[in-house]
Amino acid sequence: MMIDLAIFNGKFYFPEYKRVEKLSPLLPSIYEGIKLLKKISKNEILDIFHEYSKNLIKSTEVNKIEGIAFLSSWLKRNNFIQIVEKSFKDLDYLENFIGDKKRIKAQPRGIACHWIAGNVPTLGLFSLFQSIFVGNANILRIPPKSHKTIVALLKVFAETTIDSGLSGANLLTSVGIIYYNKSNIKANIELSEIADVRIVWGGDSAVKSITGLPKKAHCEDIIFGPKYSFAVFDKDAVISKNFTRYLRFLVSDIFLFDQAACTSPHVVFFEKGLKNIEEITKDLVEAFNRAIKQFPKIDIDQFITSKIINIRAQYALDLDKKVICPTENDWTILANDQIQLEEPIESRTIFVKEVDSIMAVIPLITRKIQTIGCAIDDKNKLEEFADEVTFRGVSRCVNLGQMHLFDSPWDGMLFMSRLVNWVTLYYGK
Known part of the structure; x- marks a missing residue:
């Protein structure tokens, strides 16, 4: 040897x-x-x-x-x-x-x-x-x-x-x-x-x-x-003055490490409220477009590129699903109503879903979930949510923009x- x-x-x-x-x-x-x-x-x-x-x-x-x-x-x-x-x-x-x-x-x-x-x-x-x-x-x-x-x-x-x-x-x-x-x-x-x-x-x-x-x-x-991470927004965070900043932090968590890290979000759940998912998605598109100017893709993995092309095609052919993306593979937003965790695509590909309550994600939790990025303004609601998901195995509930911040415990x-x-x-x- x-x-x-x-x-x-x-x-x-x-x-x-x-x-x-x-x-x-x-x-x-x-x-x-x-x-x-x-x-x-x-x-x-x-x-x-x-x-x-x-x-x-x-x-x-x-x-x-x-x-x-x-x-x-x-x-x-x-x-x-x-x-x-x-x-x-x-x-x-x-x-x-x-x-x-x-x-x-x-x-x-x-x-x-x-x-x-x-x-x-x-x-x-x-x-x-x-x-x-x-x-x-x-x-x-x-x-x-x-x-x-x-x-x-x-x-x-x-x-x-x-x-x-x-x-x-x-x-x-x-x-x-x-x-x-x-x-x-x-x-x-x-x-x-x-x-x-x-x-x-x-x-x-x-x-x-x-x-x-x-x-x-x-x-x-x-x-x-191997671990899996995602993000949640409650309805008050979506209509708050901080919403644009939350989206910017979410996109930074998506961009850093090109979603190859165990702390990278692959799905984001938005709680239903005064702003519908179409309006939210438009705001998310703006956040992606701002970020891509500052952090353009450099290394493009051909295998992941083919996965992106395939998933875009699947969503484009399904009336119950929606794909929002530029012509290039700079980023991809995939929307559907299924309350589930999706298989990671990586390379700035995010699944967006609307839920009646952020508590609807609790049945999805296993000990494989490492980090949940949270935009929940109400501290009592945040603590209740964190207690339920960590009881079921989640290691970290953190602010958006801090999903990759290596801390202790880990x-x-x-x-x-x-x-x-x-x-x-x-x-x-």
């Missing part, structure tokens, strides 16, 4: 990969990386992350990558501290034994192995930076189409320095980025058997193929599997707390 290394021990081999036959001989240097992380204070790591957040926006090489604004905001010191505090309450648990006679500390688990999906390359960095912060070594298996993006982002990180002289390159001594063909079962098994934590981002088949691999008995599995878990091993120390009798 052959494995390509783009980065290992903070050294950059890209685009000329270093090729190895096995990962196991590299483990001693990985463990040295963990020891180095232990010597670096959490405040220094926070400083590096914060400086990196600024450098991402400054760098002309990476600042146009989709999702960079979110990643930059997420890495800022104040935001990252909030994420840490949600998982640990006190940052000090990561550096000291806390308590009186019974003392508790959060130690790193060891080696975290990440299998990263190819649809949204930056997602892998959200799990990587949290794992670095708690002190784990990390090996990321990245699909080839994401390599250039990840390596470019980590080069900016490696070059980020703080006043103490520490840099992102110091933190990358414990990080490896690898690639091997998905048919390389031996490489997958070896990576799995190395892991103290397995972190899997991907679709159903990818998740099953990895979770079924041999692993250490103590290995923790963290799965970010997918129903406090991710960082699962990357550590909670240990105890007793004083006295």
